[in-house]
Amino acid sequence: MDGNKRIGVRDVARHAGVSVATVSRVVADSGYPVAKATRERVLSSVQQLGFVPNLIARTFATSRTKTIGVAVPVLNAYYARMLMGIEGEATRNGLSILLSIVGDDHDRRESAIDQFLARRLDGIVVCSGAGDSALDRGPARIGIPTVIVGQQPDAGFATVTVDNRQASYMATAHLLERGHRELIFLTSRSDWFDFRDRLAGFAACLAERGAGYRGQVIEGAFSERDAYDRIRQAVAAGTRATAVLAATDRQALGALAALADLGIPIPGKMAVVGFDNLPTSEFIRPALTSVDMPADDMGATAIAMIVKAKGPDAIALADMTLEPRLIVRSSS
Amino acid sequence: MDGNKRIGVRDVARHAGVSVATVSRVVADSGYPVAKATRERVLSSVQQLGFVPNLIARTFATSRTKTIGVAVPVLNAYYARMLMGIEGEATRNGLSILLSIVGDDHDRRESAIDQFLARRLDGIVVCSGAGDSALDRGPARIGIPTVIVGQQPDAGFATVTVDNRQASYMATAHLLERGHRELIFLTSRSDWFDFRDRLAGFAACLAERGAGYRGQVIEGAFSERDAYDRIRQAVAAGTRATAVLAATDRQALGALAALADLGIPIPGKMAVVGFDNLPTSEFIRPALTSVDMPADDMGATAIAMIVKAKGPDAIALADMTLEPRLIVRSSS
DNA sequence: CTGAAAGCGCTTACAG
């Protein structure tokens, strides 16, 4: 439709009767001093010509992309919340987000990082799947400020984590205070460190109380369906537990459904507590007691760390641990 | 740590004893013919030197960013699903995603588009909030293939929508078949066209059946909490309705909670149906009947349209409408 | 405060 060449700094310079250097200085809003009258002339020309600076050229010239690469395993409620925290803090700092969804696949994650590297992004946030191993490359080989969110401190990388052990301890203590003496810990993939830590907090809390307390660990898969089946089985097997601590709200939801279908009163005969505090958890019935994980804060923190970083490894040793919060509702 | 200059095409060229042109041709994997031996020599040098092509420079030279800008209002379950569809199809086509979360704010959406324009992205996907008005600029002024997802055909832009009217008609017909004669349509923001269309489908279905059927429209806010309150009020006011069609699963969830708290049997005394088929809807009890919206397919379709587009407005007239699907569960 | 000019690292007609 509109075949004429795009307007460039040169056109603006000619139109305003100044040099391209001056145009660049006012348009890029560099702190560089430009006479007020000159500046206004340039701005007016920009307006009249409809000049939109080519950010690719600027990026090329400055080698600052103003972009952060973000790799997430999947966009479930947890990572979506994290991503909102990331995006908000990035936008506040004039940074854009290049998003890659990499699944559980180690290779896809590495190739996403390759892409970030080739694009010379200003920073990288890796939202770790709980089972992800360390990154293939150390910080020196990456050469870009990189923060890993949701994984234990990784050699040389900055990390942001939540205290899973503490979270689980808290949830377990809550159930014990409610009078429960025999608990089920319903988890999945105990090789994932998030879940391992939650198990550790559970076990530690029980161990501390001594002999009268018993914990049973049921390890299944991640899905509601699997949790549903496991709890039905446990009940059929005549479990004496009166409470279920599920490693995620999704599993808790499956547990609640199983108990409901079996006609077992909640929390009367069986209490249920989960992790993540999904948006729906407040409105299901019974409302689900859950440990809220501040995923958005974790994401925002990661960006803040990158923004503060001067060199590639200025933040190498920084590690942040945020605190979870138990939200007590009627399921416990 | 590693202060040496980065490796560039020049270094590779020298190392392999060829020209930079040749290096570029093999590294960029252009179809351009290069002798096999030469190619291998170059590849070997690339390996040895650890050359990572600078994509910024390439982008600058080719003015193809291999990046699609995506603007979403918020990352709830619906848009997260859409984004996964978008990201998957983009990755399959070698494209990256620049993500902007713009809220309900018209200005923030426009400035996200400004950013996409300045970055000279290869395409733009605007995931419309249901209430968003048309874009400020026509396709000619944008000059980049742009697809609007989830909004009615917009002057000159390609759109991908789902047939909300049909979806709602279907859900209403389902309730009528179940024997309900007096229904509540619980919605919010009837100025949003998604909800307007759902209302229209509801009304049309009832009107078609004739005199014995009655519909009551309750317009509230979007939240579970508001839906909860509205349904309590309706019951307190002695509504004769025996079914609630909620404009979203979130509102349906609020309705279910209200009915549960009032001790009203579902679906015995009151049936509930929602829209969106949230991941949790299958596992709450009673499981929620819901209209599944293929958000991921919509997102993937938008990317496919951009990929197929030759010029900026080659897809200007394309509009796709996808079909929703009713998932019947125990709440109805 | 202003400008002329080099340079960012690739790609790509063009010539051979």
Added chain:
DNA sequence: CTGAAAGCGCTTACAG
């Protein structure tokens, strides 16, 4: 099949 060279549109020391 290969190479020399121009060019993509900005920014930024440097000189004035």
